[in-house]
Amino acid sequence: MSIQGRRGLRVALPFLLPSLLGAALFAILPIIISLLLSITSWTGMSKVKITDGFLRFVAEHSVGWDNFAAILSDQEFWRALSHNLYFIVLYLPLMLLFSLTCALIINAPKRGTGIYRVVYYLPVLTSWVAGSLIWKWLLSPVYGPINNFLSFFGIEGPLWLQSEVWAMPSIVIASIWKDMGFYAMVILGGLKSINIEYYEAARIDGASPLQMFQRITLPLLSSVLFYVTMLSMINAFQLFPQVMVMTKEGNAGPNGATMVMVERIYKYAFRYGKMGYAAAYSWILFVIIMAFTYIQKRGEKRWVNYDV
């Protein structure tokens, strides 16, 4: 009898309503609007009301695929994309190395690992604005501590964020600092799920720690590492706040050295008022992310071990 009282959409609807309303207004509707905007020449100057004649507005200002064609034939787009890829090439291996090391340290059967767990996670709590300001100051060429520390060893540090060559690596360094603890926790979850008996058996067979790491830990961790790689790549394509705050001066860093895709989308929309163009840009980025995720997913079988 009581089961009867918990059946049917009419019973469920009141509970679902807030979420559904939220989903409609802040997820589904935005997708539709964004798709429609991406084929318009809307500059943000003319007032647009979604509730009042939006479709007519779209029809009147439609430029078809022009925005997409214009973006793809613009040198600047390819430059921004190449900067994103450059970031990923530098960031991804370092991030994997650092977060895996952190996770292994926390997971070690030793006393006092709790403190490392806390310390490694601190940067994750920090907002990117605060984190970026700290790093901007750390990397300040003359009065910053990093170059002063280097000069202690007789090394003349680079101009970091003010140098076209070093600006992106600087962003990478700050990003590793910020993200390492987060991915370490994800990897730690994977390490915890490895059965200790494997290690015990290996120890009895006389395996060295390095052998155990190569033959047991890495293969059994490969699915988690794959997940981390995918997640961090998706996030890396959307690199934004650190670039906005750390290279505020000029147009995205010295000579545009840290010009990246989301930064472009934001500026096209809210600085240059090219809303339609920016919407199209955001969909191109979406497709790029999807494509990279798909390629990675296809490569999954080759290096992920699921024989657990």
Add this chain to the structure above:
Amino acid sequence: MMFKKHINTVLYHVVAILLGVMAIVPFLWMLSTSLKSSGALLVIPIEWIPKEPTFFAYKRLFALTGIVRSIGNSLVVSTGAVVVGLLSSSMAAFAFSKIRFKGSGFLFMMFIASMMLPSHVIFIPLYLIMNDLHLVDTLFALILPYSFKAFAVFMLRQQMMGIPDAYLDAAAIDGASLYRSFFTIFLPLCKTALATLAIILAMDAWNDYLMPLVLMTSTKNYTLPIILNALSGQFKTSYDLLMAGALISVIPLLIIYIAAQRYFASGLQVGGVKG
């Protein structure tokens, strides 16, 4: 053999401490800078620990218009995000786990699929929608989107699936309505998951950059990160001031983190994709 073991132990601690130093030195530098006078910033060799520590930077910071208000705004937005997010997500999770209805599975899949949607696609249309709702430049614009958090629904649904239906049956026999059972039985039973989610949502709202940057147009409605961002443009090299501001924005999260350690261990990885 013994010797090798020692080397391994030493190596372990060296690497562990080096990484710890890397993680923590930026915070110490922030603290140290915030306690310097502006003159002491530009001294070589640099003062790692301020010779004459002063709270002047903090005084100057709080005297600036908008700072106190932005802290209040951030508090309101974080609290609002937690209340709206938890209520709406737990209700949906209850429907998905305990009420049978047609299309339940499909709808849930749609929720999960929406997690793939990146924020960079959303923010332009979101601005338009908020504009139509007359919510641009109000804190509501930052709070209301928390009514739809798919990962929170997912996490709470997992939690509620584990609660036996017998609880509901017993409550129904005693004449309790479904709403009452939800609030008095289910929510208390999900305490840990709710607490974990509360921390995630509060942190998200407190640290968010893109949405408030787009949606808050006047200084009086800035959240803490946005006013810090604005200050960094205005006072480019006053790092004593900027570090004091950064420190103030970090402190509440540090306190929550240390107080709520166990919740962090349990579920912080769910909200993996940013935005």
